[in-house]
Amino acid sequence: MWGLPPSDSVLHILSLVALAAQAMSAALAAGRRSMDWVGVCLLGCVTALGGGTIRDVVLGHYPLPWVENPSYLAITAIAAFATVLIARTVHRLTLAFLVLDAIGLVVFTMAGCDVAWQMNEPLAIVIVSGMITGCAGGVLRDVLCNDVPLLFRSELYASVSVVTGLFYATAFGLKLNDELWTVLTFVLGLTFRLLAIRYKWEMPKFVFNGEEK
Amino acid sequence: MWGLPPSDSVLHILSLVALAAQAMSAALAAGRRSMDWVGVCLLGCVTALGGGTIRDVVLGHYPLPWVENPSYLAITAIAAFATVLIARTVHRLTLAFLVLDAIGLVVFTMAGCDVAWQMNEPLAIVIVSGMITGCAGGVLRDVLCNDVPLLFRSELYASVSVVTGLFYATAFGLKLNDELWTVLTFVLGLTFRLLAIRYKWEMPKFVFNGEEK
Amino acid sequence: MWGLPPSDSVLHILSLVALAAQAMSAALAAGRRSMDWVGVCLLGCVTALGGGTIRDVVLGHYPLPWVENPSYLAITAIAAFATVLIARTVHRLTLAFLVLDAIGLVVFTMAGCDVAWQMNEPLAIVIVSGMITGCAGGVLRDVLCNDVPLLFRSELYASVSVVTGLFYATAFGLKLNDELWTVLTFVLGLTFRLLAIRYKWEMPKFVFNGEEK
Numbered sequence: 001m002w003g004l005p006p007s008d009s010v011l012h013i014l015s016l017v018a019l020a021a022q023a024m025s026a027a028l029a030a031g032r033r034s035m036d037w038v039g040v041c042l043l044g045c046v047t048a049l050g051g052g053t054i055r056d057v058v059l060g061h062y063p064l065p066w067v068e069n070p071s072y073l074a075i076t077a078i079a080a081f082a083t084v085l086i087a088r089t090v091h092r093l094t095l096a097f098l099v100l101d102a103i104g105l106v107v108f109t110m111a112g113c114d115v116a117w118q119m120n121e122p123l124a125i126v127i128v129s130g131m132i133t134g135c136a137g138g139v140l141r142d143v144l145c146n147d148v149p150l151l152f153r154s155e156l157y158a159s160v161s162v163v164t165g166l167f168y169a170t171a172f173g174l175k176l177n178d179e180l181w182t183v184l185t186f187v188l189g190l191t192f193r194l195l196a197i198r199y200k201w202e203m204p205k206f207v208f209n210g211e212e213k
Numbered sequence: 214m215w216g217l218p219p220s221d222s223v224l225h226i227l228s229l230v231a232l233a234a235q236a237m238s239a240a241l242a243a244g245r246r247s248m249d250w251v252g253v254c255l256l257g258c259v260t261a262l263g264g265g266t267i268r269d270v271v272l273g274h275y276p277l278p279w280v281e282n283p284s285y286l287a288i289t290a291i292a293a294f295a296t297v298l299i300a301r302t303v304h305r306l307t308l309a310f311l312v313l314d315a316i317g318l319v320v321f322t323m324a325g326c327d328v329a330w331q332m333n334e335p336l337a338i339v340i341v342s343g344m345i346t347g348c349a350g351g352v353l354r355d356v357l358c359n360d361v362p363l364l365f366r367s368e369l370y371a372s373v374s375v376v377t378g379l380f381y382a383t384a385f386g387l388k389l390n391d392e393l394w395t396v397l398t399f400v401l402g403l404t405f406r407l408l409a410i411r412y413k414w415e416m417p418k419f420v421f422n423g424e425e426k
Numbered sequence: 427m428w429g430l431p432p433s434d435s436v437l438h439i440l441s442l443v444a445l446a447a448q449a450m451s452a453a454l455a456a457g458r459r460s461m462d463w464v465g466v467c468l469l470g471c472v473t474a475l476g477g478g479t480i481r482d483v484v485l486g487h488y489p490l491p492w493v494e495n496p497s498y499l500a501i502t503a504i505a506a507f508a509t510v511l512i513a514r515t516v517h518r519l520t521l522a523f524l525v526l527d528a529i530g531l532v533v534f535t536m537a538g539c540d541v542a543w544q545m546n547e548p549l550a551i552v553i554v555s556g557m558i559t560g561c562a563g564g565v566l567r568d569v570l571c572n573d574v575p576l577l578f579r580s581e582l583y584a585s586v587s588v589v590t591g592l593f594y595a596t597a598f599g600l601k602l603n604d605e606l607w608t609v610l611t612f613v614l615g616l617t618f619r620l621l622a623i624r625y626k627w628e629m630p631k632f633v634f635n636g637e638e639k
Contacts, residue, residue: 121280143357147359148359206244
C-alpha cells in the first residue's frame, strides 16, 4: 500500500533525469550541425519528448503528458540550453552520459509499457509501446539532423528496450510484487545496456549490394 | 448477402500479401544501407504499416488496426527478417516484386478509401485517405533511409493511387454492385501501375534552378 | 458584437493567402530538387497544412480543418501547381514572397494560439501550439527535401513565432479588446519578422566539434 508511491516517485525522478539527459545529448548533436540556440532547444525537446508523443498519438492516449504538464517542456529546453554553456564539460563526462542515457532508455521503456498496459492493450503492443517510448525520440533527432537513424544501424539499443519490456511485462502477467519487479527490470535493462556498450555487442548487419530496381 | 464476405476476404488476403511485400522491399532498402537486423525489421514495419498509421492518426480513427491486431506487426517483421536470409533470391524476383508492390498500392488505396468512407468524410478526403494509405509508408522509408522520397521524384505512383481512388469512390457515389466494382477497380489500378512501369510513364518534372533566397 | 466577424474574416482571408504563399515557396523548393508535378503538389500541401496537422494531432483536436474543409487542400495544391507554370515570375517577386511568408508565420501562429486557447490549455501550450502551427510545416518540407531544417539553423523564425504568441496570449489573459489586440499582434509580429530579415538578425549559433561518442 505504501509501497507503490515510493517506487513510482523514484521512477518519476529517474524519468525527469532521463528527460534532461536525452535533451543534453541532443543538444550536442545540434552543436555538431551548428544549429542556433533556438534549434538546440527545439531538438532537445523533440528528442526527449518525441518518443512518448508518438506513442500517445499512435495509441490515442490523450492528453499528452507534456501538454498537461508543460514543466516537462521547460526541463528539456533548459537542459538543452544549459548544454550550450557547458558543452566542454558535458562532453568530457562521457561515462556519466552513457549511464544517464541508458537509464533513460530503461525508464522510458517501462513508462511506455505502463501506459499501454493501463489501456488494456495486448502484450505485443505493451512491448512495442515501451520500445516506441524508449527509442523513437532518437530516431526523430537523427532524421532532423539528416542522418540515417543510429537505431537502425548499430548498437543493442532497440534490443535492450524489447528485452526490458518483455521482462517487465511478464510481471504484469504474473501479478508479481510491483516494486520488486520494477527494481529488477530496471537493474536488468541497465546492466544489459551497459554491458552492450562496454563489450561493443552488436546485432549482425544486413549488407545488400543489389542495385536499385 | 454472401457476396461481401468473399470479396472482403479476398481483399483481406491480398492486403496481408501486400504487407509482406512492402516489408520485403523495405528490407532490401535497409540492406543497401547496411542496417542491422533490428533496423531491417523496424524499417519493414514502418514502411508496411506507416501509411495506414498516418491515415488513422490524421482522421482520428482509433484504435489502429495493428494495435488492435498485432499479428500485422508479426507478419511484417517476419517478412522483413526473412528477406535477410533470402536476399539474393528476393532480388532476382524483380518482376514478382513489382507485381506484388503494385497489388499493395492498389489494395492499400482501396482500404484507405473504405476507412474514410465509413467515417462519412467528403469525397476529396476519401481519395486523399486512399493515397495516404497507399503511398505514405514509402515516404517514411525514404526519409529514414535519408533519401528524397521517390514518390516526389518519379514514377506514376501517387497518380495510380489517385486514379484508383477516384474510380473506386465513384462506385460509392453510384451505389453500384460492391463486388463487381471492387474487382474492376483492382484490375484497373493494377493494369495502370504495371503499364506505367513497363512503358516508363512519368509525370513531367519541375526543374528550377533559381538560387535560394 | 459585429466586431469579431470582420476581424475573424480578415484573419481568415489572410490565412488563405498564407496557405497559398507557403505552398508556392515549397513548390520552388521542390523544383530545386527536380520533383515531378505530383511531388510539387504534395510538398506544397504538406508544407502549408503540416503545421496545423501536427498541432491538431498533438492536442487531439479533431476533425482536422482540411479534413472538414477539403477546399484548403485544393487551394494549396493549385497554388503549388501554378508555381510550376510561373516559376520565373514567382522567383522574381522575392520581396512580395518574403512579406507573404511573414504574414503566414504570424497568422498561423495566432490561429494556433486560438485553437489551444479554446481547448483551455495552459499558457505555455498556447504558445507552443502557435509555434508548431507557424513553424512545423517548414520543418516537414526540409526533411522531405533531405535538408537539416532551416528552422534549426538560422533566422529569427521560431523566435518571431514565440514573441507573437506571447504577445497574443497576453491579450487572452487580460481579456482586452479582441480586434484591437489581434491587429496589434499582427503588426508587431510582421514588423519583427521583416526587421529580422532586413537586418539579418540571427540567434547565436552553438558550434560544437567534439567527436561523436
